Amino acid sequence: GAVVSQHPSRVICKSGTSVKIECRSLDFQATTMFWYRQFPKQSLMLMATSNEGSKATYEQGVEKDKFLINHASLTLSTLTVTSAHPEDSSFYICSARDLTGYSNQPQHFGDGTRLSIL
């Protein structure tokens, strides 16, 4: 079945560092990917919609300059948390929209990235 790979699974870094998270669709092309943020014991909040070859669409309240999204190919979207601070610590999950018609799932989720800023 379709798989979405998210890397790294966990990252710990110092405040002020920029962190890049990759989201890859392994066996299908994804023109649209989504980035979510999940706080402990809370639900997923959609941060942005990533469209291949165009600018991402950010949800209200999400800082575009803080969370840079690049979707340069049909199988890869990246989220860069710039100048990360402790309040950016969270679980980040990506998903890729599947339009192949071979799966009964409209989108496939990665396993998430646990970001901890010291």
Add this chain to the structure above:
Amino acid sequence: AQSVTQPDIHITVSEGASLELRCNYSYGATPYLFWYVQSPGQGLQLLLKYFSGDTLVQGIKGFEAEFKRSQSSFNLRKPSVHWSDAAEYFCAVGLNDYKLSFGAGTTVTVRA
């Protein structure tokens, strides 16, 4: 305003007992409805979905859900839970099949 409500934050159930997780939504029209399961530190796995048609939907792992338009509900059920069903469960809705709003989640604990 559009919203998804999962009234139960935490449910504890004995192994072999039945399970029902509640989900209510408030949308302008009948939305697309989903149930996802999340194991600790992992992404989400789709259990089942409802777009239209038969209001009783069968999913993976023995789960089913029933859409009730009059109650704006989409409750998830399983007749007999297994220890491996312990996880976080999210109800999600959307006006299409990909841009979703998630409920706050229900944590299911299974006791032996």
